[in-house]
Amino acid sequence: MIFKDQLNRELELKRTPKRIISLVPSQTELLVDLGLEDFVVGVTKFCVHPKHLRMSKKVIGGTKQINIEKIKSLHPDIILCNKEENTEAIIESLKDVAPIHISDIYNLEDCFELINMYGTIFKVDKTASSLISNIQKERENFQNQLQNKERPKVAYFIWKDPWMVAASNTYIDYMLGEAGYLNVFSNEExxxxxxLSHSKLKETDIIFLSSEPYPFKENHISDLKTQFPEKKIKIVDGELFSWYGSRLKQSYSYFSLLKSGK
Structure with a gap:
């Protein structure tokens, strides 16, 4: 059987994969929610959802550095990767180990496409369709709440030393729009x-500090308040802005709480 991934690469599978390695935390969670936990044999150290998974599966490294010998020893039928999360060197090193499926996510359409792809590849089409339907309902309910409401301007920090923000052409930027915000750095890539003296920060109504990949804490809010005493500064759940797949089930209820000031 010939399948295509989100980079339009072809991969050939002789049978439905029963030994899956996932090198992407959000995709690992998606596999579990599609009912495929028993077929997952290898995960990264960052695959924290569900919490018990790393205790029952082989941890094969991180998203940027892997133990290729551990991966080979698991005899995978398929390896699931992501263009942004995993490096070209990793993909190249695994090409002779097993077929590789690469995701490439920028918006909801891409998310739903990936869920449907997994539904087809792993023969869980009905579960995949049901998951998409549930996410769409959550989104519709939230978007109805957003109608005619003001969209605050935000800066979304993902890193410190150096300070880095999410700008355009990212999934986070797309999800900020979904949550009812305007990204002041949408003109950058x-x-x-x-x-911190950047002029765009003066335009913000709110500064978001993401809980990941940099682990921003309350002390960072205090530090920034010295420079931006008039700004609202808030730590936000980075998973709900950057994890695609089944984590989207929780994103819109979280966005609703954010908009209510909680």
Whole structure:
């Protein structure tokens, strides 16, 4: 059987994969929610959802550095990767180990396409369709709440030393729009490094500090308050802005709480 991934690469599978390695935390969670936990044999150290998974599966490294010998020893039928999360070197090193499926996510359409792809590849089409339907309902309910409401301007920090923000052409930027915000760095690309004196920060109504990949804490709010005493500064759940797949089930209820000031 010939399948295509989100980079339009072809991969050939002789049978439905029963030994799956996932190198992407959000995709690992998606596999579990599609009922495929028993077929997952290898995960990364960052695959934290569900919490018990790393205790029952082989941890094969991280998303940027892997133990290829551990991966080979698991005899995978398929390896699931992501263009942004995993490096070209990793993909190249695994090409002779097993067929590789690469995701490439920028918006909801891409998310739903990936869920449907997994539904087809792993023969869980009905579960995949049901998951998409549930996410769409959550989104519709939230978007109805947003109608005619003001969209605050935000800056979304993902890193410190150097300071980095999420800008355009990223999934986070798309999800900020979904949540009812305007990204002041939407005129820049990807994840630019910025100085705290950047003029765009003066335009913000709110500064978001993401809980990941940099683990921003309350003390960082205090530090920034010295420079931006009039700004609202808030730590937000980075998973609900950057994890695609089944985590989207929780994103819209979280966005609703954010908009209510909680």
């Amino acid at each position: 990807r994840y630019p490094e910025i100085d």
